[in-house]
Amino acid sequence: MIDLGFSLAGLAGTLFKILYFAVVFGTIIIVILDNRNPLKTIAWLMVLIFVPFIGLIIYFFFGQDQRRERIISKKSYGNLLQKPRAEYQAQEAVQLPPNYNSLISLFRRTNQAFPYDGNDVTLFTDGYQKYSTLIKELYKAKDHIHINYYIFENDELGHLIRDVLIDKAKEGVIIRVIYDDVGCWSVPNRFFDEMRYVGIEVRAFLKVRFPLFTSKVNYRNHRKIIVIDGVVGFVGGINIASRYLKGVEWGQWRDSHIMIKGKAVHGLQTAFLVDWYFVDHTLLSSDRFFPRIESCGESLCQIVTSEPIGPWRDIMQGIVLAIGQAREYFYIQTPYFLPTEPVQTALKTAALAGIDVRIMLPDKADSKLTHLGSRSYIEDMLKAGVHIYLYKDGFIHAKTMVSDDCFSSVGTTNIDFRSFEHNFEVNAFMYDKTSALKLKQAFLKDQHVCEEVFYKNWVKRPIRVRVLESAVRVLSPLL
Template sequence: MDTIVINDLFSAIFNVLYFAVILATIFIVILDNRNPVKTMAWILVLFFLPIVGLVFYFFFGQNTRKERLISRKGYSRLNKRPLAEYQAQESLKEQTGKSHLMSFFTRVNNAWAFGGNTVSIYTDGYSMLQALMHEISLARHHIHLQFYIFEDDAIGRLLRDLLIDKARQGVKIRLLYDDVGCWRVDSMFYDQMLCEGIEVQSFLKVRFPRFTSKVNYRNHRKIAIIDGRIGFIGGMNIAERYIKGFSWGIWRDTHVRMEGKGVYGLQSAFLTDWFAIDRTLLTSAEYFPKMKDNGSAIAQVVTSDPVGEWHEIMQGLMKAVCSARHYFYVETPYFLPTEEVMTALQIAALGGVDVRIMLPKRADTFITHKGSLSYLDELMKAGVKVYLYKKGFLHSKLWVSDDEFASVGSANMDFRSFEHNFEANVFFYDKDTVKTLKNVFLDDQKHCLLLSRKIWEQRSWKNKVMESVVRLLAPLL
C-alpha cells in the first residue's frame, strides 16, 4: 500500500513539473516578441506535442544565441572592411538611381553594383562542375571555395584531388564548408586537404554540449572565387547527386560564372565569413585586383544573415515584387513564404502583374514539399500562375522581372533562407543577362504542369489535411 502511495506521489510531482516546464517554455516563447505567426506555431507544437516540442525548441527555437555567435556590431564592421579595398574601383554609383532595387541593396546591404562583367549560365551540374574545375586548374594566386555541402563522393574526391594538385603548385587555397550540411562527411576527407597545406574550416561547428547554440544558423552560400577575377555563385553544391540526379528524374539547378568587377562582391562575402570563423582578416588589395571591363553585364552581389538588423534578400524580394509592372517569375524548390512575401505576390497578381511560381512536382524532402503545396490555392485564387516541374527535382533559385532584373543564388523562398541562414544572391540589371535568364525560366516551363484551381481542389482529403498540418509548422521548418 505504501508503495502505491509513493508511486502516486512521484507521478503527481512529475506531472506538475512536466506541465510547469511546458508552461514556462510557452511563456518564454511569448516574451521573445517574435513574429506572431512563429509564436503561435511554437505554442501549438508545445501544446499538442509537448515532448517533441521541447526537444525542437531546445535545438531550434531560442532566439538569443545568435548574438553570442557573432556580434552584430562586429559583423557589420566586418562587412564594410573588405569593401573599403575596392570602393576606389569604378562601381556604378551613377546608375544606382536608375534602379530602385539596386539603390536599396547599396544602402541596406553595402552591396555595390559593378558593370563590365561577362556571365555564363549553367543549368546542370555537369557543365557547372566542368567549368569550375577548368578555372581552378588555371588558378595562379588563390582559390576560395564556400559550399553548404562538400561531399566525400566521386565528385567531391575529384575536386579535392584537383585542389591538392594546385596547392602543391603553390596556389593558396581556402575552403569553407557548413558543418551541418556536411555532417555525414568523415573528417578524414578534409584532413587530407589540411595535410597538403589547404586551409579548411567548417562554419559554426555543432558539437555537444553547445549543440543548441549553432545548429539553427547555417551558411547556405555557394561561392567560388579564382584569383579574384572569376567567380561562381548559384544553387549547386559539390555532390554527385547534382550531376546524376535521382532515379525518378534529373537535378535541375542554376549557377552562374562571372568574370569582372562583380567578383569583388563574392570575394567580400567570402572573406567576411572566413574572418568570422578563422579570425584572420584578409583585406589585401591582391584579393581585389584591378580589372578592365570584360563585358556588358551589371552585377550586384547581395548577402543576408541572421545577425544583421534587416533581412535584406527577403526585403529586396518584396520591394521587387511590389515594383513589378508586367511580370515576375520565380523558380524555387521550397515555397514556405513569410506572410509579407505571400501578400506581396498576391497584391502584384491582383494588380494585373503576370506572376508565375515554379516548384518541383516531386521534391527531395516530403514534409517541406507538403508545406509548400499548402500555399498554392491562395496563390491561384489571387491570379498567380503555378507551374509544377515534371522532369525531375527543381532546385533552382531564380527570379526575373520586367526584363529589368534577374537574380540567381542560394536563397530559397522560405522562412529558413529569409531569417536563419547565411545566403548570397547575385542580381543582374543588364537586358542581355536578364533576357537570357528569362528564357531559362520559359524553357523550364515547357516541362511543367500548369495547375488550375479546379484540378487542384480535386486532390484527396488526405493530402489536404497533411498539407494544412505541415503548414502550421512552416515557420519552424
C-alpha cells in the same frame, strides 16, 4: 518503510511535474517576448502546448533566436569593406535602371552591397556545364582559391574537386575551404584531412557535436561561393555532389548557377572573408584579395547576403520590393515554396494588379515534408491569378527570379522560411537586359516540360491530401 518510499516517490513525481511545467511555461513566455513573426510564434506555441516534451527539445535545438549576435565586429567589417567601397566609388557615373533605384539603395544601405557595373555573367543550367567550366578556372588559379559550400559530398565529384584543389595547393596556390558542418555530416574527417595534409586551410561552419549540441544546428551556411584570384566568382544553387550530375531516380537534377567575371566578384570575396572571420577569427583584407578589375561585360550586379544575425532580412525584403516594382512580368523558380506573409502578399498583389506572375515548382521533391507544405500555398496563389507550373522532368532545384527583361537574380535562397529566417544565404542581383533574357529563356524552356496547375482541377484533390498539406503548412515557419 514502504509507505515512506511511496511518499518520497510521489513527492519526487510532483516536484518533477511542477518543474517540467514551469520550464514549459517559461519557454512559452520567452517565445512570446521574442516578438517574432506572429505565424511563427503561433506555430511554436502549438508545439509547446500540445507536445510539450518533444516541443522543448525541438525548441532548444531549432527555435532560439540568434538575431542579437554578431558575426563580425563593426570595426573589422569596416576594414574589410575599404577596398570594395573604394572600387565602387571609383566607378564612373553608373546608369542605374530607374525602376530599381530603390531596390539597389535598399541593398546598399542595409547590406553594404555595392552595385558594380561592367560584369560578364555566364549562366549554367546543369551540373555538367558548371563543373567543366569550374575545373578549367580552378586550374588557372595563380594566387588563391576560396570555397564556401553547404554540401561537399564524399563521392566521385567531391573527390575530383578535392584532387584539383590538392594539385593547386602543391603548386603554391593558397586555398581556403569552408563547409557547413550539418550539410556535410555524412562526410568522414579523412576526406577533409587529405586537403589539410597538403596545406589547404579547411574550416567547418558552426560545428555541431554532442554534448555541445545547441540551437546553432538550426543556423546553417547554405551559401555556395567560389572565388579564384579575386577576379572570377561562382554562385548559385549547385552544391559539390554527384547527384547534381546524375540526377534523381525520377529524372534530371535541374539547377542554375552563374560565373561572374568583373568587379562584382569583390562582393563574393567579401561574403567569403566575413564567413572566414567567423570560423577562423582572422581578418583577411589584403589588396591581393581585391585586385583591380577592368570592365569586361555589360551586367550591373550586386552581391547580397542574408543571415539570421542582425535586424533585417535583406534578401526577403529585397524580393518583396522587386515584386512590387514589376510592371509586366515576374517569374520565379524555387524547389521549396513556403513563403512568409510579406512575400505571399507581394505575389498576390502583383497578380491581382495584372502582372504576369509565374512560379515554377517541382512536381516531385527531395523532401516530402517541405513538398507537402509547399503545395498548401498553391490554392491561394491560383485564386489571385498567379500561374503555377509543376516541373515534370525530374527535380528543379534552381533559385532564380526574372522580371521585365531588366531584373534577374540567381543564388542560394529558396522561397521559404528557412532561407529567409535561419540560413546564411547569398544571391547575385543583376540589372541588365542580357542577364534577364538568359534567365527568361531558361524559364520558358523549362516551362515546356511543366504541367500548369489550374484552380478548378487543383481544388478537386482528395480531402485527405488537402488535410495533410494544411497540417504541414501550420508548421511551415518551423521547417
